[in-house]
Amino acid sequence: MTPDTATTSNTPLITVAAEPFEFSFRLDRAALVIIDMQRDFIEPGGFGETLGNNVALLSAIVPACQRMLAAWRQAGGAVVHTREAHRADLSDCPPAKRNRGKPSLRIGDVGPMGRILVAGEPGNQIIPELAPLPGELVIDKPGKGAFYATPLQAWLSEHGMQHLLFMGVTTEVCVQTSMREANDRGFDALLLTDCTESYFPEFKAATVAMVHAQGGIVGWTAPSVAVLQALRVPTP
Numbered sequence: 001m002t003p004d005t006a007t008t009s010n011t012p013l014i015t016v017a018a019e020p021f022e023f024s025f026r027l028d029r030a031a032l033v034i035i036d037m038q039r040d041f042i043e044p045g046g047f048g049e050t051l052g053n054n055v056a057l058l059s060a061i062v063p064a065c066q067r068m069l070a071a072w073r074q075a076g077g078a079v080v081h082t083r084e085a086h087r088a089d090l091s092d093c094p095p096a097k098r099n100r101g102k103p104s105l106r107i108g109d110v111g112p113m114g115r116i117l118v119a120g121e122p123g124n125q126i127i128p129e130l131a132p133l134p135g136e137l138v139i140d141k142p143g144k145g146a147f148y149a150t151p152l153q154a155w156l157s158e159h160g161m162q163h164l165l166f167m168g169v170t171t172e173v174c175v176q177t178s179m180r181e182a183n184d185r186g187f188d189a190l191l192l193t194d195c196t197e198s199y200f201p202e203f204k205a206a207t208v209a210m211v212h213a214q215g216g217i218v219g220w221t222a223p224s225v226a227v228l229q230a231l232r233v234p235t236p
């Protein structure tokens with residue numbers, strides 16, 4: 001079970017204008033979760049491109065992510081970074097994942113940025129613009145969801161976290177899966193719409209709509225400027 005924030009925190013309630021209605025959180029009970037902003041998805045030569053995608057679409061969100069991350073750090077909020085990363089022996093990459101689709105290079109094969117989607121390889125690193133700081137949690141995840149086979153849930157519970165603000169890539173794959181996992185585990189999740197992107201713009205639009213549809217069936221959505229305003233950070 002996740003804690004009841006109303007009784008365990010004395011910090012002020014911060015309220016964000018969001019869909020389908022306001023998203024309220026307390027800073028000491030909230031984490032910014034940055035999904036898979038790795039070279040493997042954002043730069044040419046990585047996993048994203050081997051799947052046949054135009055990776056240039058994704059780099060457009062980097063400035064908005066940087067602004068949000070800087071403001072969140074300044075406010076003193078917790079930050080969690082994830083990387084989609086497999087062990088070098090691929091023992092955590094089942095055939096059902098490795099053999100899907102028709103990539104030009106499969107997970108574990110050697111590409112221009114090292115072995116595709118393997119921990120420790122150059123392509124598997126988080127892009128320098130969003131590099132983790134010492135003390136920030138970095139989760140290596142073998143699946144699409146950030147909770148599957150990782151210590152994330154235990155860490156969030158241990159630190160009394162209730163509210164998760166999501167950004168990263170790709171919207172309908174690892175971000176949405178992680179938000180659904182979060183929702184099932186009792187966390188309140190907000191998707192920052194200008195800080196996430198897909199190789200398929202129509203999939204991003206559909207995901208944003210389906211997250212907040214049906215009264216917020218998965219969670220909330222808002223542009224990052226709404227969070228910056230709620231944090232009283234000067235906005236562009």
Ligand code: TIU
Nearest residue numbers: 036084169170173174175
């Ligand atoms: N292919 C695709 O859109 N995404 C992934 O494979 N992983 C993540 O979303 N991180």
